[in-house]
Every structure is written in C-alpha cells, then in structure tokens.
Amino acid sequence: MTQSKHDSRMPLLYGVYLLRxxxxxNSFYIGxxxxxxxxxxxxxxxxxxxxxxxxxxxxxRPWRMVIYVHGFPSNISALQxxxxxxxxxxxxxxxxxxxxxxxxxxxxxxxxxxxxxxNCRLLLGSGSFSRxxxxxxxxxxxxxxxxxxxxxxxxxxxxILLEIRVDDAIDQRLIEGGNYEQVKSFMSDIQKMEExxxxxxxxxxxxxxxxxxxxxxxxxxxxxSDVICFCFHKECTAIYHxxxxxxxxxxxxxxxxxAPVLPIRGKCCQCGKVNFWNMVVRNAxxxxxRCRKKDYLFTA
Ligand SMILES: [Zn+2]
Ligand SMILES: [Zn+2]
Numbered sequence: 001m002t003q004s005k006h007d008s009r010m011p012l013l014y015g016v017y018l019l020r021x022x023x024x025x026n027s028f029y030i031g032x033x034x035x036x037x038x039x040x041x042x043x044x045x046x047x048x049x050x051x052x053x054x055x056x057x058x059x060x061r062p063w064r065m066v067i068y069v070h071g072f073p074s075n076i077s078a079l080q081x082x083x084x085x086x087x088x089x090x091x092x093x094x095x096x097x098x099x100x101x102x103x104x105x106x107x108x109x110x111x112x113x114x115x116x117x118x119n120c121r122l123l124l125g126s127g128s129f130s131r132x133x134x135x136x137x138x139x140x141x142x143x144x145x146x147x148x149x150x151x152x153x154x155x156x157x158x159x160i161l162l163e164i165r166v167d168d169a170i171d172q173r174l175i176e177g178g179n180y181e182q183v184k185s186f187m188s189d190i191q192k193m194e195e196x197x198x199x200x201x202x203x204x205x206x207x208x209x210x211x212x213x214x215x216x217x218x219x220x221x222x223x224x225s226d227v228i229c230f231c232f233h234k235e236c237t238a239i240y241h242x243x244x245x246x247x248x249x250x251x252x253x254x255x256x257x258x259a260p261v262l263p264i265r266g267k268c269c270q271c272g273k274v275n276f277w278n279m280v281v282r283n284a285x286x287x288x289x290r291c292r293k294k295d296y297l298f299t300a
Contacts, residue, residue, distance in 0.1 A: 015070030238270035
C-alpha cells in the first residue's frame, strides 16, 4: 500500500472515486487515490494532512464515497480516467456529440447525479478505457438506482465488473463522518483475496518443486525471471508464461482493431474457467517479487 504515483507495477487498489455531500445532495467531488479509506477521512477533515481543500467548504461535509472505479493497469491510467471524468465537457476520451454536460466549464463532469454517472459510463465504454479490465464498486442504493436507470442509455461492455456493496443500515443511520466502515471492508476484502491468490500460487510452485513447465508451450518456467501466470481458480494448478497465455487468448478472440491490445480475460488452458488478465498479471508480478526475495523458499 505504499505505491507512488509513478510506480510501474499494477496497482491493487488505485482508483477513481465519486464523493457525494451528505448535506448537499447535488454536490460531488471526483478524485483518485491508492487508499480510499484514508482519502475519505482526509476529505472529511479527520486527517489534517492531504490537502483536500476543495471538500473543505463549509456546509458540505461529511462526504461519502459512492462510486469507486478500480483495476487500472497503472497509476497513470487511473489519473487519466480521473482527469477525463472531472473534465467530461472537453475530454478527448468522449466524442463531442455524446458528452453529458451543459457546456459550462465550471460544471466539468455534469451537474446532476445522472450526468455524473453517465459520464462515468461513457468513459468506461470509451476506446481508451473499455479494454483495461476495470471494476466499478457502488456503495449506495440511490447511486445504484441511478446506475440502473441509466437515464441517457449509455451501454457499457459486459466485461466491466460491477460490485454492489449497498448497506441500507448505513443509509438509515445519521452518518457522522461518511461511510468509512464500508470503504474499509471493501479494501480489506480485495487485499485478502489477492493475498490468498498469491499464497496459493506459491503453494503451487512448491508442489511442483522439481520442474516448472508451462502448460501451454511446455518449456521450462524460470520463477525468478519469467512472468508466470497462475490460474485464479482454487482447485486448478495450471501455470504458464504470461506471454503464452496472452497469445492464446488473442488467437481465440481475434480483434478487428489495428492497434495491438491487451487481453481483458481468457480461459485457463487447463480448467477452462475464465481468468481476468489484470488480476493474473498483478499476481504474477507479486509472486515474482516474492520469489526474488526467496521468501517462498523450499525449506521443508
Ligand atoms: Zn509457455
Ligand atoms: Zn485453471
């Protein structure tokens, strides 16, 4: 969790969020962060550091986090998404005729909640962001209703993952400072899931101690230098070169686009279940790091 903005590893949680004022329901704020829990506390003035000056204005706090877009392949692409959402009235990522705004500069990302959500959907479906394997987490029923209503009928690809973490109990209580517990449990669930995946991957390596062969090209895998994919599914012990898997996916799903693109998801060559590219590659990087540090060492 100590990644900087210029870290080249795939960030686990770096995401773009939408805040909504609890006192002024038509006031929003869009930002990005590697740590949504800490950032929300900064916005609400619970932490003095972090210069969240735009959310300091009197009468708007507390803010609650209502949408979190994550799964970016790099911090840079998260920052691009953030900037595009904030400036939806002029972003090159959304064609002029599709933009949802009233044309005024100071309402960059739209004035109503429907426009905010519409601009988010436009970006998710845009050429720049639709193939990144992004996920959207929604923390609030009202926002989920807006999402479902989809007032401007903006379609997004079916592989954009949507996670609903609505907690009506939180909605009914008078919230003193924002939805911290919700955001905190969201973060810890993601972290736990990824840690478990890495632990299982290393366990797979240990079990195949003698020789690691790629189950696609059948050539040896070098745990310290190759980027190795592990199937996400628990009962499957398939391992292969990331390069081999990406070739395989691209062959199975030929794309009409001219530019070379990264896969979003593909089937495991052994169990046939779907794996998501971002998750597999992020795990591959973590496993490699741990192998380099030798902390997987085969000391029985
Ligand atoms: Zn291979
Ligand atoms: Zn598998």
